[in-house]
Amino acid sequence: MDNSPFSSDAIRTYLPDLRGKLNFKVPLNARSWFRVGGPAEVLINPADTEDLAYIIQNIPLNWPVFTLGATSNLLIRDGGIEGISLQLRRGFNDIIPDDAEGLIVGAGCLDTVVAENAVQLHLEGMEFLIGIPGSIGGAILMNAGAHGSEIASILDWVEIMTREGEIIQLPAASLGLSYRHSSLPQDAIILRARLQGKKSNPDTIRNYMDAIRKQREQTQPIRSRTGGSTFRNPDPSISQHKAWELIDMVGGRGLSIGGAQVSQKHCNFLINTGNATASDIENLGEELRKRVFESFGIKLIWEIKRVGRNLVEKG
Ligand SMILES: Cc1cc2nc3c(=O)[nH]c(=O)nc-3n(C[C@H](O)[C@H](O)[C@H](O)COP(=O)(O)OP(=O)(O)OC[C@H]3O[C@@H](n4cnc5c(N)ncnc54)[C@H](O)[C@@H]3O)c2cc1C
Numbered sequence: 311m312d313n314s315p316f317s318s319d320a321i322r323t324y325l326p327d328l329r330g331k332l333n334f335k336v337p338l339n340a341r342s343w344f345r346v347g348g349p350a351e352v353l354i355n356p357a358d359t360e361d362l363a364y365i366i367q368n369i370p371l372n373w374p375v376f377t378l379g380a381t382s383n384l385l386i387r388d389g390g391i392e393g394i395s396l397q398l399r400r401g402f403n404d405i406i407p408d409d410a411e412g413l414i415v416g417a418g419c420l421d422t423v424v425a426e427n428a429v430q431l432h433l434e435g436m437e438f439l440i441g442i443p444g445s446i447g448g449a450i451l452m453n454a455g456a457h458g459s460e461i462a463s464i465l466d467w468v469e470i471m472t473r474e475g476e477i478i479q480l481p482a483a484s485l486g487l488s489y490r491h492s493s494l495p496q497d498a499i500i501l502r503a504r505l506q507g508k509k510s511n512p513d514t515i516r517n518y519m520d521a522i523r524k525q526r527e528q529t530q531p532i533r534s535r536t537g538g539s540t541f542r543n544p545d546p547s548i549s550q551h552k553a554w555e556l557i558d559m560v561g562g563r564g565l566s567i568g569g570a571q572v573s574q575k576h577c578n579f580l581i582n583t584g585n586a587t588a589s590d591i592e593n594l595g596e597e598l599r600k601r602v603f604e605s606f607g608i609k610l611i612w613e614i615k616r617v618g619r620n621l622v623e624k625g
Pocket residue numbers: 343376377378379380381382383384398417418441442443444445446447448449450451452453454455456498499500501530531532536537538539615
């Protein structure tokens with residue numbers, strides 16, 4: 311008998327009219343960019359916003375709820391994620407032109423798809439999204455950015471659902487967007503957003519996107535199992551060096567623990583060489599933090615979000 315508070319009986323009692331996809335003990339290693347991580351105890355793909363509101367309003371308020379994006383910035387620990395994991399996909403991936411120069415985009419849209427749509431509409435300003443392998447929900451929460459642009463520079467407003475199931479629209483200025491950070495509450499679910507572009511020449515936009523793709527191919531291990539930049543660059547008032555330089559200076563390049571390795575190509579990227587566990591990757595990251603602290607007194611801050619539980623050792 312399943313004694314978990316999140317058993318299939320319990321879920322069906324609270325959510326008899328759920329329309330979205332409901333699965334139990336879903337291995338997340340097959341989905342995550344790192345290809346590591348234990349299972350989601352319960353994974354729901356809500357059918358649409360109404361279905362999501364039904365879920366949020368009917369499950370007990372003290373149940374943990376975690377929203378997964380495209381998992382490109384997550385290190386999901388080996389014991390998996392407790393409670394309810396949500397992933398917004400179909401039903402949350404519309405892209406609708408708004409006025410001449412805006413796009414209203416669902417949180418489940420991939421950044422690359424938004425960039426492609428923008429160029430079709432001759433909209434400049436969203437090119438940087440072509441290099442970010444996440445979803446719009448994750449991009450807003452992380453204030454994702456690259457090549458001198460970031461979400462904060464194109465975001466007009468965002469619509470979120472609170473943990474109580476209320477939908478509210480917030481102006482970008484209220485989100486505390488700064489370097490890879492927003493002040494949105496952890497339990498807010500991003501539903502959709504309006505991005506602001508500027509009409510421009512499509513050939514110029516396309517050329518810029520091509521240049522971004524090429525540069526990333528040359529400088530980052532984008533075909534590896536990775537989570538992107540592991541650590542935030544230190545504030546310039548603390549160090550003039552980027553995180554990768556500090557890691558390089560402490561002999562981190564190529565360092566490995568178990569199946570986890572510091573990328574030879576870009577040493578702020580950790581990669582799963584094939585059989586890494588999440589704890590190999592986390593331990594490798596902590597080893598780099600220790601070395602950098604011992605050599606320079608600088609505490610590197612994880613940019614990658616580590617979520618879930620460690621595996622419980624069987625005695
Ligand atoms: C090869 C590679 C290159 C990368 N390059 C860059 C880069 O240049 N610039 C950059 O900024 N990042 C980069 N990243 C990191 C990552 O792609 C971004 O942070 C991205 O925005 C994460 O989006 P995601 O959908 O994958 O979110 P996830 O990784 O799934 O989640 C990240 C956070 O967002 C939250 N979240 C996701 N969707 C929602 C939602 N709908 N509502 C509420 N919260 C939500 C999650 O709960 C989590 O806290 C890179 C990653 C890789 C693997």
